[in-house]
Amino acid sequence: MFIELRLYATLRRYLPDRKAGEWHRLSLGERATVDEALAALGVPTRQELQVFVNDQAVELDHELREGDRVGVFPQVGGGGPDADR
Amino acid sequence: MDKKSSTRQQATPPERPARTFDEDQMQRYSRHIVLPEIGGIGQRSLLDGKVLIVGAGGLGSPLVLYLAAAGVGRLGIVDSDVVELSNLQRQVVHRTADVGRAKAEVAAEAARLLNPDVVAMPYAERLTSANALGVIAGYDVVVDASDNFPTRYLVNDACVLLGKPLVYGAVYRFDGQVSVFAPGQGCYRCLFPRPPEPGMIPSCAEGGVLGALPGVIGTIQAMEVLKILLGKGQTLAGRLLAFDGLSTEFRELSYVRDPDCPVCGDRPSVTEPIDYEAFCGLGAAATGR
Numbered sequence: 079m080f081i082e083l084r085l086y087a088t089l090r091r092y093l094p095d096r097k098a099g100e101w102h103r104l105s106l107g108e109r110a111t112v113d114e115a116l117a118a119l120g121v122p123t124r125q126e127l128q129v130f131v132n133d134q135a136v137e138l139d140h141e142l143r144e145g146d147r148v149g150v151f152p153q154v155g156g157g158g159p160d161a162d163r
Numbered sequence: 164m165d166k167k168s169s170t171r172q173q174a175t176p177p178e179r180p181a182r183t184f185d186e187d188q189m190q191r192y193s194r195h196i197v198l199p200e201i202g203g204i205g206q207r208s209l210l211d212g213k214v215l216i217v218g219a220g221g222l223g224s225p226l227v228l229y230l231a232a233a234g235v236g237r238l239g240i241v242d243s244d245v246v247e248l249s250n251l252q253r254q255v256v257h258r259t260a261d262v263g264r265a266k267a268e269v270a271a272e273a274a275r276l277l278n279p280d281v282v283a284m285p286y287a288e289r290l291t292s293a294n295a296l297g298v299i300a301g302y303d304v305v306v307d308a309s310d311n312f313p314t315r316y317l318v319n320d321a322c323v324l325l326g327k328p329l330v331y332g333a334v335y336r337f338d339g340q341v342s343v344f345a346p347g348q349g350c351y352r353c354l355f356p357r358p359p360e361p362g363m364i365p366s367c368a369e370g371g372v373l374g375a376l377p378g379v380i381g382t383i384q385a386m387e388v389l390k391i392l393l394g395k396g397q398t399l400a401g402r403l404l405a406f407d408g409l410s411t412e413f414r415e416l417s418y419v420r421d422p423d424c425p426v427c428g429d430r431p432s433v434t435e436p437i438d439y440e441a442f443c444g445l446g447a448a449a450t451g452r
Contacts, residue, residue, distance in 0.1 A: 086405060087338040088370070098410035125363055126355045128403070135354075135418040149414060151405065153355050154333035154340055156221070156310045156372055
């Protein structure tokens with residue numbers, strides 16, 4: 079099956095060729111889960127990730143379906159007082 | 164001092180704005196007052212509002228300026244850093260001549276200069292487990308404009324414990340995130356239960372940040388604060404708004420409160436602020452604090 083995927087912030091480096099605004103099309107086996115999709119791209123899942131499938135928050139063991147759109151967000155620290163430390 | 168003026172002074176102490184609008188205020192806030200959603204009553208809510216901004220950097224800059232301009236009556240600004248030259252590419256509340264000065268003081272001064280109705284309270288210190296509840300208790304709304312994880316978890320936990328709405332924002336390179344953690348509708352820990360391993364998430368200094376990005380995200384945070392104070396519209400509670408600055412795209416993602424959340428869940432295990440440096444795997448020396 080195929081899903082579409084976007085990685086955000088610090089995870090962008092795992093899809094270096096993706097053009098801005100594009101979804102990465104990924105081929106997976108039937109009944110593949112989110113963490114299997116991330117493993118296929120080499121994204122480490124030991125960090126805390128927020129995963130959204132079709133814009134709804136899900137867990138890493140969520141089973142994907144054909145055509146799902148998956149967005150993965152890492153924690154982002156930046157914004158304020160210690161930005162130059 | 165005669166009795167009449169003494170009474171008037173008592174009725175309107177300098178740190179508390181009068182209940183009525185003087186002519187300057189009518190002009191200053193006229194573009195708010197003509198909005199049916201705001202009017203005089205809404206503007207009074209803003210003038211009576213007390214907002215704590217944690218961080219006077221990239222996100223804090225537009226927050227301070229827009230909330231002061233809007234007439235939010237009391238602004239607390241927490242930041243223990245001093246202005247550095249490398250801040251000025253994005254931290255627009257500070258000026259070149261401010262390099263070396265305390266960011267909290269500079270930001271508070273900017274707020275007062277922009278709008279004398281605003282009582283700006285600088286806290287040129289770190290928010291800690293020892294002082295957070297005491298500081299936050301005095302405010303209606305809290306804004307997370309920090310950029311380190313111990314502070315993010317501390318502010319989150321303190322707001323949950325005190326039942327205060329928290330307006331969250333974060334930026335990295337070209338990406339930004341915003342949400343509102345409203346009491347009972349999920350918190351930062353519901354999204355990110357555990358902090359990242361030390362060094363796993365680069366800071367802005369390591370990863371860079373496009374200067375206008377914190378302007379976008381901080382301004383959305385300011386919008387959310389104003390809506391909360393006004394009680395108007397729908398806030399981002401239960402929604403994470405993600406901004407991709409490279410493609411200029413917003414995505415809105417839904418989340419719900421985690422009943423197993425250690426802070427806002429059904430059976431919370433965190434009932435007072437903890438040691439957030441230790442929680443994040445950081446020693447005091449490692450973070451320079």
